[in-house]
Amino acid sequence: MPKRRRTEDDDASDPGSSASEPTPKEWAKHKDLWFDDGNVILAAGNTLFRVYRGLLANASPIFRDMFSIPQPADAETMEGCQVVYLDDPEWDMEIFLELLHKGYSMDESGIATLGVARALLYFGDKYQAEDLATMGRKRIEDNFLPGNIEDWMTMHDSDVPEDETQHDPDSWDIEDSILIANVTRRFKLHDMHLRALYICSQLNMKALLAGRPGPDGKLQYLCSEDLAECVDCRPRLQAMEHKLKMDLAFQLPATKCCHLSRSDVRNALWKSGTTLTCHDPLAGKKWIREYCLKLEPFRKMCAKCVLHYEQQFLDERQKILDNLGKYIKIEPF
Secondary structure, three states, X not given: OOOOOOOHHHHXXXXXOOOOOOOHHHXXXXXXXXXXXXXXXXXXXXXXXXXXXXXXXXXXXXXXXXXXXXXXXXXXXXXXXXXXXOOOOHHHHHHHHHHXXXXXXXXXXXXXXXXXXXHHHHHHHHOOOHHHXXXXXXXXXXXXXXXXXXXXXXXXXXXXXXXXXXXXXXXXXXXXXXXXXXXXHHOOOHHHHHHHHHHHHOOOHHHHHHOEEOOOOOEEOOOHHHHHHHHHHHHHHHHHHHHHXXXXXXXXXXXXXXXXXXXXXXXXXXXXXXXXXXXXXXXXXXXXXXXXXXOOHHHOOOHHHHHHHXXXXXXXXXXXXXXHHXXXXXXXX
């Protein structure tokens, strides 16, 4: 079994040690990604993966070029296979190789977690595997940061009944938005980064400063620019919510039949807009309907007018989602 390569960090941590390398017992064969007929062994972390050169070469031009270089006669081998040492995180390598060798489809819900999406982006970027990078971007958007307001409401709006949500409510918490923001910044996904910071801006300062454990268990924090903007954007978002409700308060109803009810609804909307305490203009799926229908029966608005108000509210929030850069001042990467 191959030995883990010695690094400068090893020497620095033990200046009096000998030049001998660690014992082979530090390495372990992966229980699932060790194929007896595999023809290359990848060493990452403390784990060995025996896999197939052809799949790696087909997925990544980096691996293709690596394998095209003739190996010297004294190159390290194990069980007749070339051994390639990599500095990639072991858990990420496991995800990468499972995708290549077990054929998970892009639409399979079993690989929708943030950690998997991050691994896809990481390997897609490092090894120029564009299919994996595309899959990672799709995972982030579809499962965490949708660009469509109706999908956003279904995923993030507390007004939506749990049985209508499109994702497992236990799969991630709002504090995970810190991890998502860091991923989208690292891989320069600007539009999705703004959406992630929008969610972060809804956290209190204690949660923002506490950070969030990443896949490796280490705490991650927002960078200083993102952290500052999560605070600075709140007055702008609150002002936008105020404007949104004020504009809706003076919208004409869809038909003339509800002019009388409109004055009562407008008054309710106006009072709500002048007593704002939050900065979440994208929230409130039921907000319009509740105000339009909570009046006395003879004062309620007709179904057509209610739908008209709801559609106006939806359209305006989509504009906000499409233009988050007006409120969250982060320059494009």
